[in-house]
Amino acid sequence: MLMPTVKIYHKNPYIKEFHANITKIDQKPGKDVHIKLNQTAFYPEGGGQPCDLGFIGDFRVKRVFEEDGDVFHVIEGIPKQFENLPCVIDWKRRFDFMQQHLGQHILSASLEKLFEAETVGFHLTEDNLTIDIDKQLDSSDLDRIEYFANQIIYGNLYVKTHCPSNQSELASFPLRKDVAGYSNPRIVEIDQFDYSPCGGTHPKRTGEVGIIKILNCSTHREGLRIEFVCGNRALKDYAEKTSVLSSLKSELSCSEKDLPTRCAGMKNDLKEITSKSKRTSERLLDYQIDEMYGNSRIHNGHRLVSHVFETDNLKDASVLTSKVLKRDPSAILILACPGIDFTTVLLASSTSENPLDLNLVLKDLLDKYNGRGGGKAHHAQGIIGGEVPPDQLLHVLQSKITLELEKSKNK
Structure with missing residues (x-):
């Protein structure tokens, strides 16, 4: 054997x-x-x-x-x-896990001692470290826990291991968590501060953890999931964030403490600029609608509004459609919006005034030019390859709609 x-x-x-x-x-x-x-x-x-x-x-x-x-x-x-x-x-990997694992013991013990919060989950990978606790805590609570846990690190307490030989010896330890699931419990002690069954590897003194820094927390079931880093991971995180802050200070020409105020001001400026831009865009659309109406024609009681609409945002086409139909419910709108590789075609009309099925009108166009799309009787949209000139698409659609209006008149 x-x-x-x-x-x-x-x-x-x-x-x-x-x-x-x-x-x-x-x-x-x-x-x-x-x-x-x-x-x-x-x-x-x-x-x-x-x-x-x-x-x-x-x-x-x-x-x-x-x-x-x-x-x-x-x-x-x-x-x-x-x-x-x-x-x-791989010692770099091993020592990293030792720092994170003992850091978890310290943080979990601190949570229990300060708030009677039990750790119910532990997740450690090369890139991430979290614990799940069974209570909700606020940011001030977490600040207090973080400070307390780091005092345990700075105390440089001894970390010892015990392998109890019997139940009586095991019962003598004030364990933080149950030993259920451990066949031969190995107890990790942080110098009378914490006793926890664990089979992992840990530094021999708490000082080697370096620092514990809580990064984030989120609601998890009835409690919280806390993301944190220890030791060299915390140092790396600090270096990365310092680099970001230095770049921001340089770009915005302000001190670190003024960054929040400067960013808030930029956010307000952007909000105001966006609002002005929206109002300007709407006025421009009104001018374009006036031009479109000037070039439109009436056929059998319906205004055919046809236009090549240059836009990077099809939401503008939707706004334009609403404005046209609000101005004249009898209108039938025909738009061609050219893009880099294809042209978007949009047909729209009032649901109460138009006798045509615009989806069927569009389908004929898509079949002819190998496009794709669809819609409903009063609103249809499709795309066609950019090799077909937008003006040609409008001409075909106007001719089709004129023909269909004649048919509906003669019924």
Whole structure:
């Protein structure tokens, strides 16, 4: 019977390099090979903490997982050497997870002590760190928690581990969370501040977490999801935000403390400019409608308003349509809006005054020029390739509508 893997990462989470012997090889379909070592410093995925990566010999470790007490390392290929294999873990990744994981312990304990808020979820990845709690808190509460948690870091408290040998010993620890689901509970203690069952890797003193910074929070079920960063992640986040602030200060020619006021002023200016632009656009549309009416013609009691409408925003065409039909409910509007690669064609009329089915009129045009679109009897829209001149499309539509109006008159 093979001896279980000796878990060096629990004895000393600071070991970066070690030697080990291969005790089991499991060849999987494809290139993946699962190997078991007699001892390992590679932490397997579990307990919310991602696994370590690195090298075993010349082979990159893609994944590490635990199964029935044994730790398996996923590599591509079978090493030629089975004994005294050099192994190296990705220390930058490992220490990052150590900082984030202990930071989570500190933050969760702070939440419980200050607000009796229980941590009910923990999510740690290479790019993200969140906890879910069972209570709603406001921004001032979170500021208080963040300050309190960082005082625990600055206190540089010792982090110890305990492996109770029996229930009586286990019961002597004032645990923050239940040990249900842990077959052999390993208790992580932050110097009488917090006791929590955990199988992960952590620094030996709280000072190594560096700092905890809460970034964001959102409602999650009955409580909150809190996003935060610790240590080197917080330093990176600070550097990125400082760079953004420096750029903004340079662009807006103001100090950091004046940025909110300057941005609020710009927002108000933009709102005013947008409002003026909208009023100007509406006046311009009125002028265009006057021009369109001057060029329109009456046929069988209906004003045929036809126009090539240059616009980057089809909402303007919709506004124009409403204005035309409000001015003359008997009007039938025919618009061609040229774009870069295609022309948008729009037909519209009043629902009470027009006897024609504009959707059928448009369908004839689309069939003729391989376009696509559709609509209803009193409003239809389609697109046709830009190689067809807009004036030609208007001419075809006017002729079709004139013919249909003649037909409806003679019925």
